[in-house]
Amino acid sequence: MCDIWKIREVREITPSDLAPHLASFRALKVRRIVFSGGEPLLHSDLASLGHLCRGEGIRLTLLTAGLLLERHAPAVASSMDDVIVSLDGPPEIHDEIRGVKSAQARVARGIRALRELRPGILVHGRCTVQKRNFRELRSTVRSAQGLGLNSFSFLAADVTSDAFNRPGGWTKEQQVGVALNATEVEELEREINALISECQEEIESGYIRENPEKLRRIVDHFRAHLGQRPAVAPRCNAPWVSAVIESDGAVRPCFFHRPIGNIQNGPLVSILNSAAALDFRHTLDVARNRICQKCVCSLFLNEQRKG
Structure with a gap:
């Protein structure tokens, strides 16, 4: 929807x-x-x-x-x-x-x-x-x-x-x-x-x-x-293995979390490794995050989580 x-x-x-x-x-x-x-x-x-x-x-x-x-x-x-x-x-x-x-x-x-x-x-x-x-x-x-x-x-x-x-x-x-x-x-x-x-x-x-x-x-x-x-978050590592780029260039760690940058303002690799992005991933507890708990579109890839 x-x-x-x-x-x-x-x-x-x-x-x-x-x-x-x-x-x-x-x-x-x-x-x-x-x-x-x-x-x-x-x-x-x-x-x-x-x-x-x-x-x-x-x-x-x-x-x-x-x-x-x-x-x-x-x-x-x-x-x-x-x-x-x-x-x-x-x-x-x-x-x-x-x-x-x-x-x-x-x-x-x-x-x-x-x-x-x-x-x-x-x-x-x-x-x-x-x-x-x-x-x-x-x-x-x-x-x-x-x-x-x-x-x-x-x-x-x-x-x-x-x-x-x-x-x-x-x-x-x-x-x-x-x-x-x-x-x-x-x-x-x-x-x-x-x-x-x-x-x-x-x-x-x-x-x-x-x-x-x-x-x-x-x-x-x-x-x-x-x-x-209780709402239970699905198993998900989307912010560590993927990103969402919206039609206006905004970059999100997934569909549901707030933007962390915009490709109109700098390289994608820099956005995903910026201080804001690294802090988001470092502090995100998927199991306890209220947005994650309500997620209907999770992603889990068997990739090593970095940053």
């Missing part, structure tokens, strides 16, 4: 903005970049950004709603290594949540167009679990399989942070429209258990990326939001 699309002024990182930081990418040994948004396919020259980064041997992933994928299939096929599309449910649920008639059909056409150009390209799916789709998790997996997606993932909706263009966070009224109430959490738990039982093969094969424990954490997240249990 993202409000970045509501930003009216054009803010985007251009190839000329990024080029001075290629030396930083080399110094940091960057191996992967995920282009997300908002909607990255609205970028005026995403392909050039992609080619610039791929020239450094970096693997590129596009995270998209998929509605513009058919139109931009040639650019995506030539510049990206793999794609993740948002899938909110079976067709009728997905279309309702997106507010676009035949939205899932448009995603399907985009995937077909992309694979006509790059038959072997990997296209994955991701579902954000929320009030309007939590009863349809099993049918969402079947829809993903029908679209020919290579894998599928679930995460809980973030309703409390000020990330993704939500200064001050959502109001209580906005949260209620997305989060689950106590009765619905009980229904979600039953749906998750049914998903684990009926999609055992998909879980064991890795088609569903989460194991049963991680799937059940989605229930825990909504229970914590209701105050039914």
